[in-house]
Amino acid sequence: MVEFSHLTKAYKKRVVVDDFTLSVDVPIFGFLGQNGAGKTTIMKVIVGLLAPTSGTITIDGSLASHPIFKKKIGYMPETPYFYEKMTGMEFLRFCDSLFEGGGNDQKHYESLLKKVGIYGARDFEIGTYSKGMRQRLGFAQALVNDPEYLFLDEPLDGLDPIGRREMKEVMLDLKKEGRRIFLNTHILYDVEEICDEVGIIHQGKLLYAGSVKAFCAGKPLEERFMEVVEEHEKQIADVAQTV
């Protein structure tokens, strides 16, 4: 179980995540929100790239900031950048070698590259990869340490329809294997299709957390999403007017 307790992150005086409290205990959880809503910041705090201004994140009862936790997770950043002169295979080997005892399992890297569909390009320089291939490699490196928890930031961005389908299938397979997946997205259709629960984030605040079905209440997800966001903005405007 992943628990966020009063998590706040501010860059100087700008608050990007505001008193975020949530418990997640489902196989696939999606953070849904507009660009700049604070999804990426939350994910960066979880994986230790950013320190929270206040609040905590615990995973299975232990603080996520503990170094041992990094052995259990896989992270795919948004629009991943790579070492362009490396081949896909070399990059996976390098990522694996950052874990104790890693860096020598050629068959494992091959199976990961097959899983994400870029095995044929394994010996090409990453500089020659298309955006979709980079996304796939970013996904593969997140799996290199066989993680219990996966944190994927916009994993389907830049993929063509077939690529999106394939990656969603990979995620569903990972779910069957018992892994927990957190993904950030602003694409509503993806959430509806693969997430067990969602968290709607807007301007750093959590507006809703729960199942997609309960959230939609018979309406299309897009319509409900817009309603919730507009209602929140109206509340802020009302408060501002009162003050």
Place this chain on the structure above:
Amino acid sequence: MRNIFVIAKNTLKLEIRDKILYGIIIFGLLYIFFTLFLSDLVLKELPMVKSFGLTGIYFFNAIIALFLGTTSFFKDVDRKVVYFILSKPVSRAQFLLGKFFGLCMVLFFATVILSVAYLGLILYEHGGFDALGLLAIAMQFLEMALFLAFAIFVSTFSSSLLSIVYTSGVFFLGHVVSSLLSAAKQIGLGGIKLVLVEILYYVFPNLEKFDARDLAIHAVAMPFTEFALAVAYAAVYIILLLSAAIWIFEKKEI
């Protein structure tokens, strides 16, 4: 420790694939071979030939150190490649130290190539092994390692272009501070002016400590204490610079 080695090895592997590095090394080699013809102009006088050769190695190594130090670490952070690395069991300190040692290895690689060419040239022209020249090159390497540490330190808080400006400035000042202080004392400078010169002397690294070229050129052995002091000076300065760089990098929002 293991992660520092993995990152250092990876840095070496990546940088030696860089065509710019090879371009600089090739020009360095051309310069050293050009010394063959220069030596004819100076009637094959050994000190002149040594001077040309050692200065060439120094100059091209300085370009490599400036190029690597101001770009490699900065690019990894700026292009967010660090996201992959730091989300794994790697601390920021390990990453930064790995980059530093990796770049030192690249510099060592370039130094070895240029040194072999230089020693071969001296052997061909004068039939002897230039051990003092090799010591001068080792001292130059120490200076370049310090130079790299400074460039990485600056890269933790400024852009690549600004790092080039700052690092070049320190390189220049580092070579004049000791002369500046002795000149100030000789002309009897006092008051605030002398204090300012002294501040410059103590804040900026005294890179003249690593200049053993003149001794090598005139075949004068370097006193061991001087050598040991220079090594200790470089080590202390590098440790201070890298500690400050780690402190800044750990606080940086990436």
